[in-house]
Amino acid sequence: MSAEKRFTPARACSLDQVPHWDLETDVLVVGFGAAGACAAIEARQAGAEVLVLEVAAAGGGSASLSGGEVYVGGSGGTDVQREHGFVDSTEDLQQYLLMAGGPAADAERVAIYAGNGVSHFNWLREQGVPFKGTYLPGKWIEPPTDDTLLWSGNEKAWPYVEKANPAPRGHTVQFTGWGGGKVLMQVLCERAVQLGADVHYNTRALTLVVDAGQVIGAVVREEGVVRFVRARRGVILCAGGFICNSEMVKRFVPAALDCELPVTGGNDDGSGIRMGISVGAATLNMQEFFATLPFFPPESLVKGIFINGRGQRFINEDSYHGRVAHYVLRQPDGRAWLLVDNEIFGRPVIQEDIQIAAVGETWAEVERELGLPEGALVHTVEEFNRLASTGNDPYFHKAAEWLRPLTEPPFAALSYCKGDFQGHAFTLGGLATRPSGEVLDADGQPIPGLFAAGRTACGLPRWGEGYSSGLSLGDSTFFGRQAGRKAAGQSVV
Numbered sequence: 284m285s286a287e288k289r290f291t292p293a294r295a296c297s298l299d300q301v302p303h304w305d306l307e308t309d310v311l312v313v314g315f316g317a318a319g320a321c322a323a324i325e326a327r328q329a330g331a332e333v334l335v336l337e338v339a340a341a342g343g344g345s346a347s348l349s350g351g352e353v354y355v356g357g358s359g360g361t362d363v364q365r366e367h368g369f370v371d372s373t374e375d376l377q378q379y380l381l382m383a384g385g386p387a388a389d390a391e392r393v394a395i396y397a398g399n400g401v402s403h404f405n406w407l408r409e410q411g412v413p414f415k416g417t418y419l420p421g422k423w424i425e426p427p428t429d430d431t432l433l434w435s436g437n438e439k440a441w442p443y444v445e446k447a448n449p450a451p452r453g454h455t456v457q458f459t460g461w462g463g464g465k466v467l468m469q470v471l472c473e474r475a476v477q478l479g480a481d482v483h484y485n486t487r488a489l490t491l492v493v494d495a496g497q498v499i500g501a502v503v504r505e506e507g508v509v510r511f512v513r514a515r516r517g518v519i520l521c522a523g524g525f526i527c528n529s530e531m532v533k534r535f536v537p538a539a540l541d542c543e544l545p546v547t548g549g550n551d552d553g554s555g556i557r558m559g560i561s562v563g564a565a566t567l568n569m570q571e572f573f574a575t576l577p578f579f580p581p582e583s584l585v586k587g588i589f590i591n592g593r594g595q596r597f598i599n600e601d602s603y604h605g606r607v608a609h610y611v612l613r614q615p616d617g618r619a620w621l622l623v624d625n626e627i628f629g630r631p632v633i634q635e636d637i638q639i640a641a642v643g644e645t646w647a648e649v650e651r652e653l654g655l656p657e658g659a660l661v662h663t664v665e666e667f668n669r670l671a672s673t674g675n676d677p678y679f680h681k682a683a684e685w686l687r688p689l690t691e692p693p694f695a696a697l698s699y700c701k702g703d704f705q706g707h708a709f710t711l712g713g714l715a716t717r718p719s720g721e722v723l724d725a726d727g728q729p730i731p732g733l734f735a736a737g738r739t740a741c742g743l744p745r746w747g748e749g750y751s752s753g754l755s756l757g758d759s760t761f762f763g764r765q766a767g768r769k770a771a772g773q774s775v776v
C-alpha cells in the first residue's frame with residue numbers, strides 16, 4: 284500500500300504504529316512558507332531545535348509568488364507612514380481590523396496585532412526584508428513601481444471610513460513590478476536556515492502522531508521514503524489553506540467555485556487543516572474566502588458604476604476590489620456589469636480581454652443591448668448622474684473624489700457576468716487557534732503539542748468581504764512568529 288494510503292492527514296497515527304523515530308527535534312514546522320519561515324526563526328531564536336518539512340523543492344510557498352504586501356500600522360504609524368504625513372493610531376487600526384474581520388472577528392487577536400504592527404514591521408526589516416519607504420498614491424492592486432506604501436484596502440471607503448480614520452497600510456517589499464513576495468521569502472527562508480533550522484525539502488507531512496491526546500510528531504514521506512519524526516515540544520502546522528483541494532472547496536466553500544483562478548503556489552491542498560481535524564481540532568469560517576475581480580487599474584474605472592440584472596447598483600465602487608468581488612458574485616443569476624462612459628473607459632490591466640457586453644450612444648441603447656427591463660438602467664444612471672453632479676451618493680456612499688456623472692458618449696457595459704470574468708480566490712477558514720497559535724478543540728481547549736498559523740488557521744483575515752491586501756502575509760508572518768515562540772516554550776505578546 285502506498286504511503287499516502289497508509290497514512291492520510293485525516294487519520295492520525297498512534298504511537299504504537301511508530302516502529303522507531305527516524306528523526307527527533309524540539310519543534311517540527313510543517314510548511315516553509317510565510318508562517319513556517321517566521322515560526323522557524325522565532326523557535327530557533329528561543330533556543331529550540333527546529334526541523335522544517337517542505338513538500339516543494341524550495342521554500343517560499345504561495346508567499347513567494349505574492350505581491351509581498353504586508354498590512355501594518357498603528358502606534359502612531361510606521362516610520363514610512365509618518366514620513367509621508369500619515370498618522371495611524373492603534374485604535375484606528377484596531378477598529379478597522381475589527382470591521383474587516385466581519386461578524387466573527389476575533390477581538391483579542393485584532394488587539395494584539397494592532398498593538399504590535401509597527402514592531403512587527405521593524406522585525407521584518409531586521410531580518411533583512413527591504414522596504415524602500417516611498418509612497419504611491421492612487422488605487423492599485425500591487426505597485427507597478429518599486430514604491431512600498433500604498434492604500435490596499437477599504438480604509439477610505441464607506442462604511443469603514445466612518446468608523447476608523449483612514450491611513451495607507453499596505454507596506455510592500457521593495458521590488459520593481461509585481462511579485463515582491465519572492466524577495467520577502469528569500470530573505471525569511473535564508474534567515475531561518477542561517478539560524479540553524481534544519482529544512483527537509485521534497486518532504487511531505489502525511490499525518491500527525493498522537494499519544495494520549497498529545498501531538499508528539501509526524502509521519503512524513505521524504506524522497507519517497509516514509510519516516511517518523513518525533514517533536515519533543517510541538518508541531519506547528521503552516522501548510523497553507525485548501526483552495527487546491529476541489530473536494531474540500533465543494534464541501535466547505537462552494538461559492539469560491541465561481542472564481543476560476545486559485546491564488547496559490549499550488550500546495551494548498553488542506554493537508555494541514557485535515558491533520559488538525561484528525562486530532563480533534565475545531566475549524567472556523569471554512570466558508571470564507573478571499574476573492575477578487577481586479578476591475579482596476581486603471582483607476583478611472585472606479586468612477587464607473589456596477590449594476591445587476593435588474594439595472595440596480597449594489598456597492599460603492601471605490602471599495603477594495605475584493606469586497607466588490609463578493610458583491611458581484613452574489614448578484615441574482617450571476618449578472619453584473621460595470622457601466623462606463625468615454626472619458627473613463629479603459630481595459631482592466633489584469634483582464635484586458637474583458638468582454639464589452641454593450642455599447643451605445645445613449646444609455647437606453649446600452650440597456651436594450653443588455654436586455655434589461657425598459658427604464659431600469661436608464662433610471663439608475665440618471666439618478667446616479669443627478670447626485671454625482673452634486674458630489675453625493677446617498678445610496679452607496681461612494682466618496683466624492685470618485686463621483687462623476689457618466690455623460691460622455693459612447694457608453695459601454697463591461698461584463699462581470701458569471702463566466703465572463705476571471706475571479707481569483709484563496710481560502711480564509713481554518714483551524715481554531717489562540718493568538719499564540721495553540722490549536723483548539725471543539726470545547727475551546729488547546730490540543731497539547733499542536734500549533735498552527737497562516738492559512739492553515741483561521742486568523743486575522745477571516746471574512747472575504749473585509750479582506751485587504753497584505754492581511755494574509757501580515758497575519759502569517761506575525762502569528763507564525765507567535766506560534767514559533769509558544770511551541771519553543773517562550774512567552775508570546
Ligand SMILES: Cc1cc2nc3c(=O)[nH]c(=O)nc-3n(C[C@H](O)[C@H](O)[C@H](O)COP(=O)(O)OP(=O)(O)OC[C@H]3O[C@@H](n4cnc5c(N)ncnc54)[C@H](O)[C@@H]3O)c2cc1C
Nearest residue numbers: 314316318338344345346349350352488737738753755756
Ligand atoms: C499571486 C499571489 C499574490 C498574493 N499577494 C499577496 C499580498 O501581496 N499580500 C498578502 O497578504 N497576501 C498575498 N497573497 C496570499 C499569500 O501569499 C498567502 O495567503 C500566504 O502566503 C499564506 O501563508 P502560509 O504560510 O499560510 O502559506 P504558504 O506561504 O503557501 O506556505 C505553505 C507551505 O506549506 C507547504 N506544504 C503544504 N502542505 C504540506 C505538507 N503536507 N507537508 C509539507 N509542506 C507542505 C507548501 O508547499 C508551502 O510552501 C498572494 C498570493 C498569491 C499566489
